[in-house]
Amino acid sequence: MALLQIAEPGQSTAPHQHRLAAGIDLGTTNSLVATVRSGRAETLPDDTGEHLLPSVVRYTAGGVVVGRVARAAAADDPLNTVASVKRLMGRGVDDVRSLGSRLPYEFRQTETAVPRIHTAGGDVSAMEVSAEILRVLAHRAEASLGGPLSGVVITVPAYFDDAQRQATKDAARLAGLNVLRLLNEPTAAAVAYGLDRGADGVHAIYDLGGGTFDISILRLHRGVFEVMATGGDSALGGDDFDHAVARWIMRQAGIRDDAGHHQLRRLLRDACAAKEALSSSDAAELRVELDDGRHWEGRMDRATFDGLVDPLIRMTIAACRRTLRDAGIGPQDVEQVVMVGGSTRVPRVRELVGEFFGRPPLVDIDPDRVVAIGAAIQADALAGNKSGDDMLLLDVIPLSLGLETMGGLTERLIPRNTTIPVARAQEFTTFKDGQTAIALHVVQGERELVADNRSLARFELRGIPPMVAGAARIRVTYSVDADGLLHVEAEEQTSGVKAAVTVKPSYGLTDDEIAGMLRDSMDHARADMVARQLREEQVEAERVIEALRAALAADGEALLTAEERQPVDEALASLAAAAGGGDTAVIRRARESLEKACEPYVERRMNASIRRAMAGRKVEEFE
Amino acid sequence: MLDLTQNYFDLFGLPVGFDVDPESLSERYRELQRVVHPDRYVSGTEQERRLSMQGATFLNEALETLRDPLLRGQYLLRLKGAEPDLQRGQPMAPAFLMDQLELREELAELRTRPDPLAAAGAFIVRVRHRVDELVGRLGEQFAAEALPAAAELVRELQFLRKLQVEAENLEAELEDELL
Secondary structure, three states: OOOOOOOOOOOOOOOOOOOOEEEEEOOOOEEEEEEEEOOEEEEOOOOOOOOOEEOEEEEEOOEEEEOHHHHHHOOOOHHHEEEOHHHHOOOOHHHHHHHHHHOOOOEEOOOOOOOEEEEOOEEEOHHHHHHHHHHHHHHHHHHHHOOOOOEEEEEEOOOOOHHHHHHHHHHHHHOOOOEEEEEEHHHHHHHHHHHHHOOOEEEEEEEEOOOOEEEEEEEEEOOEEEEEEEEEEOOOOHHHHHHHHHHHHHHHHOOOOOOOHHHHHHHHHHHHHHHHHHOOOOEEEEEEEOOOOOEEEEEEEHHHHHHHHHHHHHHHHHHHHHHHHHHOOOHHHOOEEEEEOHHHHOHHHHHHHHHHHOOOOEOOOOOOOHHHHHHHHHHHHHOOOOOHHHOEEEOEOOOOEEEEEHHHEEEEEEOOOOEOOEEEEEEEOOOOOOOOOEEEEEEEOOOOEHHHOEEEEEEEEOOOOOOOOOOOOEEEEEEEOOOOOEEEEEEEOOOOOEEEEEOOOOOOOOHHHHHHHHHHHHHHOHHHHHHHHHHHHHHHHHHHHHHHHHHHHHHHHHHOOHHHHHHHHHHHHHHHHHHOOOOHHHHHHHHHHHHHHOHHHHHHHHHHHHHHHHOOOOHHHHO | OOOOOOOHHHHOOOOOOOOOOHHHHHHHHHHHHHHHOHHHHOOOOHHHHHHHHHHHHHHHHHHHHHHOHHHHHHHHHHHOOOOOOOOOOOOOOHHHHHHHHHHHHHHHHHHHOOOHHHHHHHHHHHHHHHHHHHHHHHHHHHHOOOHHHHHHHHHHHHHHHHHHHHHHHHHHHHHHHHO
């Protein structure tokens, strides 16, 4: 925890100290890590020079393999090789069942609602699989940068609901990463393009990845990125193109629907190859191995392919139209359309998107890397490596948040596309005489009926004093933080009885489960972890000391009396003394006491910066 | 941190009144949000993050209220202590009610038209036009400090807004059905 992160805008806390931060694009098909070095954001390769890490994890009795090697084994060992796990993030058993026909895995029902995939290496949740991918990327970044990461920005589809965001954060916790921020993928892409070009105006970010589609309408204005609206479909992507092509091949080759796992895997691989070939040529030759060892040969031309994928692309266009309406604008108001995601390499996608917006889309930055690059830029800014003053991202919630009321209807408390952070309260009452408890059901979605929306959490407010029906005044407050995560509080106003939940989605991991998994993973490398924690705590202490000294030198005299200054100086001296030692807990305690001692000072500094902003003058004028 | 008790106009350094320049509003909002937003305090102390979260939430609420004519009108009436007493249910002007009734009937019949989507589009344009006209009159009443008249118009605006939202939802439904 850094103290006095509020370096005055335009002034870095500690100029010579660069905090190591990385941006991670945790994708359905591939993942990437990028970082800012010497002012340039770039994706990092593995030791064979590959930037893309296939988001595939293979579990064997002997251990876990991630990436290319795992993907190569997918066709031969489908049950132990988990691909496209992003589709399962934050999903419950029922959701998984509805995806089930397309997923080759064996799911195990567990006591909690988190579905687990049965593998040779044990039963694993989607969060654990994602954590394996994150770990590999973090190691790659640390090896490349030569030190521990102080934090990461992880991108998520803008359309991800609360459960999916929470699952992503849980995965990062399992991987031992400090998440600076979850960032919407399209916003990250805009950061990559916006900073490179400094273009003002309204832009659409069309992101068609392997498993998800997002459309975001952003307004870029003097370095402030404002999300006007987002929409999309968290279960639509290039994988669906492959499935469409695979189904076509099955029909042509006379392969039955109940073909085995191996056959389906091979078919999907061939379908994907055909799709990629058709991006640059007019026809693709097909040669498919059948289960009996014979081969089927055929040919697919561009027109046939376009016919298969058109319905899917049109679904994305419909989402674009809806999102533009939410933003209160039409396609003609959009100045640039940024293409993100490998599936935007398909010429038909570019063609139909260009047709809808009435202009050719931007494809200059590698559509696979643009999100990671944007995330790295944001991570660098959030870690405090540059005056954050030139960038601010204002985000919105992608789906409305509401509460179940009588008759299974949804009462909306916060409508979609509301800028976050946000808090809204509404009063409800009891409907029976003498009712002493009320059950609250938190839902997310746009539909009238609760059953059609996504259930996020249930909790109860108990101990309401008995009153006649309608007399109790229960105030329910929803607050959403800057990551888009929800906290709900209910209070009976006349008695002051309270209950609260930080929405742990019905499908999320419990804290106990996370703690258990962390213990398991730590046992492998306990000594490693201890040394690492000490080093991190020391670095943090040094940073705090340096930041505080700089701050005190700048305005300590002005904001603190000698009397107020004394405890701050004392706590500062204790931390400086502790920082050199080898006891993590002692350093942490000293830092926490210092932070405590600084509270009044911190508040005054914040107030001072706000007063300047309120005075309507640019902060730089005061430097 | 931000003084959470001050009124939204003071917060943005704008004159208290119905006419708000949208450009200066969003300009001032961004200036303040640059200082307050939680992204500035990602690795800050608990206290910093709490204050920042409260401040940014307050700013968003304030922006939303002042940006929207209906919310702005309601807020201004509340500031001036002239909130219409909805419980007591003062009757609305009969001419306005008649007009609303007709518009609602028309909305209900849009689906039966030969080209419902085009009909819905045209209907929305008309409703928007009325909203704009009403907002214009509202500005005049506020400028003249005619608060009871302003309160009446705010209530009318509320009716029209609801109609507008319903029409837009219908348009969205019709569009989705065409896919």
